[in-house]
Each structure stands twice: as structure tokens, then as C-alpha cells.
Amino acid sequence: MSSGSRTKRRRLEPEERRAEILAAARRLFGDGSYASVSTSDIAKAAGVARPLINHYFGDKRELYLEVVRQMVIVPAPVVENLPDTTMEHRLTIGVGHWLDVVERNRRAWLTAIGHEAVGRDPEVDRILREADEVAADRVLEAALMTGVTEGREQLRAMIRSYGGMLRAASREWLVRGSLDREELRIFLTGSILHLLKVTYPELLAGKLAAGDGDSRPPV
Amino acid sequence: MSSGSRTKRRRLEPEERRAEILAAARRLFGDGSYASVSTSDIAKAAGVARPLINHYFGDKRELYLEVVRQMVIVPAPVVENLPDTTMEHRLTIGVGHWLDVVERNRRAWLTAIGHEAVGRDPEVDRILREADEVAADRVLEAALMTGVTEGREQLRAMIRSYGGMLRAASREWLVRGSLDREELRIFLTGSILHLLKVTYPELLAGKLAAGDGDSRPPV
DNA sequence: GGCATTCCTGACGTGATGTCAATAGCGTGT
């Protein structure tokens, strides 16, 4: 049974060992849920005694947070090196890059957002908020709107909300196949453009004249 | 300490007792996370011995699922009794109703979506999917588009995705206060209208002519 | 080869969960 890897006793550099444990944890948490994966499982998968996990990460929760952190920081170069054209064009490209990234890192990304909002857990919450914040920065940068000041907070809030739709839609694509890549591109690009070019100005104006063009808000 | 409620031993109808336990669980899971709440806590809060939880619900997970189920079925009358006017008007009202509902059930709703996407948990997943499906039906009904057949699946997928934005935006409103109610109304109404009246037709047409009006999708 | 450093593990204590036989409340028949 346990004879397979019972070679000797390997002694590694702390960083190296830490990385091995983290990799094992990433793999296991990727399949099961937080509760369904025991530290014993992780220790076994990493070829290590269970207490070593505590030694390197403190406790199970810390290890888990580390995994989430590492997964959620995926979307880095989505918005870098965009050409110097219109915001429409840049956003179109940016959306394309996003689709590339999630398609390439499919598994990792799905597990990452799978664990999204583990709920009342303040730590996980904070990690995800920060990721949202960074994402909002990226969008503003792609839209050449880094400088806007009027209604900036509202704008950022709407972009963060858009992030919720982005994730949901990407999941529709990857796991349900209810939208193909091209449809997704149209959907996501159109939505963010509408948000920035129509809703945002409307919102700035709307604070004064509460009624909007199409329909009179009743009661 | 424990002397307070140590009256006798109450014997209730199963349904009644079950409801009491569920209520206690709802309250506790509302505050802490799944892992942070022990069955002992719930039993104590319900004034009951711990094994009774297993008797009624099987195990802790089942109880939890029951709580999630009960919380996620909140938005019932959001779309009933809408006047017989344009879809713009009906959607505006529908969004208003939604805002009313989440504002009223603020705490319960927040905990419900807090536990959203517990991830690799297939059961929770299924519950949330079903709720999404129902929500999509409601939107289609409000939009007077129950009958559409062409691209129906894509349309539903986009509406489900919109649900992700709806939740994120509502949370922005309720917990961060980064958007006020009126701004949220403008945002959500405008987005769903754009989705139904612009993106959806675009998507139907776009399958043939891949380019769209504003920008040429590169490479 | 001896020794210090520190990486690593076996063994223990604690707390949480699920199971089971035994008990006690409540309705029923007389």
C-alpha cells in the first residue's frame, strides 16, 4: 500500500516544499469542495506528513485562502498592449483577450469562480473584492476612462456588477455551451459599451430629471 | 446558564419541530459560514438535542441545503399582476418590484446569495440553477417574450447571465452603498432593455455577418 | 568525523459528526 513512495525522507528548501503542498492543495480543492477535502488527503497527495501543512500554512483555512488567492489572480495581461485606437475597438479586443484567458485556463478559472463567495467568510470575501477592484481598473483603462471623476464611484460599482455578468456568461459558455464564443463576444462587448456610453451618462443626468425616455417609472 | 429553558421535555408534531430547527439553522447560517456553525450550536439554539437534527434532516449538509432552498425561493411575486402595457413599462415595474423585495428581505437575501456558488457542491449548484431558470422565466414573462423560439436558448442564457449582474449590483446597493436605489433602477432597467432589444437581435443577425456596427473585431 | 541547525514526523488531546439503544411524552381504549 504505502510502500510505493516510501523511499527515504526528503528534505527540501522550505519554499520548494511549500510550493509542492500548495500544488497538491490546488489540485484537490479543484475537484472537491472545501469540506470534502481533508488535510490528510492533501498531505498524502503531497507525499508529506499532515502536520507539515500546519507548519507551512498555519491551518487548513489559510492554505485554502492561499489557493483561492493564487487562482483569482489569473487575468493579468488581458488589457496590456492594447492598440491606441477608439475605446470601442480596445474594449472589443479586451473582451477577446478575456475569452482567450478563460478558455486557456478553463479548469483553473472555473474552480476559482466556483469557490466564489464562500459566503460569510470575510477573508475570501476580501480577496474576491480586491480582484474585482483590479478588474474594474482594467476595464477603465481599456476604455480610456481612467481619468473620469464625475460619478466615478457609481461607474466603478456598475463595472464591478458587470463583472458578475461576465463571470456568469463565461460559465454559460464553458460549462453549458448555451452560448458560443462569438455570441459571447457580441453579448459582452455590446453590454459594456452600452454601460459606458449610455447608462453611465444617463445616470449622471438622471439624478436631476428622474424620468427617462422610454417609460414613466410608476408609483 | 442552561437552566433557563430546562422546563421539561416538549414533544411536538414532527412538522412543527422540523420547522423550529430549520428556523434556528437559518438564523445561524445567516451569521456565520457553513463550517463555523456546528450542529451543536443549531441544536442549542433550537432548544433540542443534537441527534434530533440527524433524525429530521439526515446530516448537516442536508439541513444546510434545506436552508439554501428556502432562502433562494424568495422572489415570487416580482412579476405578477403587471399591467398590460409595453415591455419597457412592465420591465421597469418588474425591476422596481425586485428592488422592493431585496430591500425588504435584505438580510435573508444577502445570506442566500452570500452562499451562492459554493462551488463544486453539485446539490447547491442544482438548487441555484433551478432558481436561475425560474428567474429567467419571470423576465421573459415580464418582457412579453414568452413565445420567442428563434435563439431561445441563447436568449435565456443571456438573461441568466444578466441575473449575475443583477445580484452583484443589488449587493453593491445593499452592502456597499455605492449605488442608490434610483441609480440601480436606471442601471438595471437600461441593461435588460438593451439586452432584449439590441443585443438579442444583433446576436441573431450576427451569426451571418460577423462584424458589428461600431468596431471591426480584429484578428 | 563531530556538531549545530532546522526540516520533518509520530503520537497525543480536543472537538465535531453520525449512530443506537433506551427513555419519556402524548394519544387511545376501557
Added chain:
DNA sequence: ACACGCTATTGACATCACGTCAGGAATGCC
């Protein structure tokens, strides 16, 4: 009223996951 049966309810037990600690085993240095 009283005994009786049904079953809701519980105390006690077994199991398992997690965190801690002192001691054992590699590696580097002289």
C-alpha cells in the same frame, strides 16, 4: 382515571478531522 402503545426525543458511544508538541533525521560547517 388508569394502563398501554406509539414514537418523538435523548444520553452515551464510536469515529474522524484538525492542531500541537516533543523528538528524530537530513544537511551544512568545522
